[in-house]
Amino acid sequence: MFSQSEENYLKAIYHLEIVSSKGVTTNAIAKKLETKASSVTDMVQKLSEKELIIYKKYQGVTLTVFGKKTAANIVRKHRLWEVFLVEKLNFSWDEVHDVAEQLEHIKSQKLIQELDSFLGFPTHDPHGDPIPDDKGNLKTIEKSLLSTLAKNESGICVGVIDSSSEFLQFLDKKGITLGKQITVLEKEDFDDSVSILINDKKLSISQKIATNLFVKKR
DSSP, rough: OOOHHHHHHHHHHHHHTTTTOBBBHHHHHHHHOOOOOHHHHHHHHHEEESSSEEEETTTEEEEOOHHHHHHHHHHHHHHHHHHHHHHHHHTTTTHHHHHHHHTTTOOOOHHHHHHHTTTTTTBOOTTSBBBOOOTSSOOOOOOOGGGGGOTTTTTEEEEESOEEHHHHHHHHHOOOOOTOEEEEEEEOOOOOOOEEEEEEEEEEEEEHTTTEEEEOOO
């Protein structure tokens, strides 16, 4: 059994490892968890003693096989609870993250197995992120940032990077949701803003938005 704090660290390292080809730095962990570097150093020592991570000075932190499986299980629980909240309790996709953060620490594996079955074994959460299976394996799909599409290229919106409630609420206002086709009409050299077509409606979105949306090219 691990503490809630230890699980939060493992999950943070897991997410950071996905986007890093090298070890995860303690500064990156501190930034991700909005905590002090000294606190990270203490926790890294604890996780290392429990054989969940390997820490080498100047090379950063990497999860062990055991640590990665443990972290994937936490992520699995989080994303399954998000699906449950949206599909069964009518939460909107911008409301579920904070609630799932609390529910992900429930220890009962039987509950999670039954939840998975009850939901019909979903493969992705409401934000388009893949759900690890019960062995910790993660199936990924080929996807690209909307900002990388050329003029006249199209893609289906399959995920977001920024899952903050503010960003998701903004997308809702613009009618940008998962499963919608987005076509790039124009790209502005001046500020990298993008004109798109979605729901037969033309929109202009900033580079910041375009670099936070994942699409599967058509």
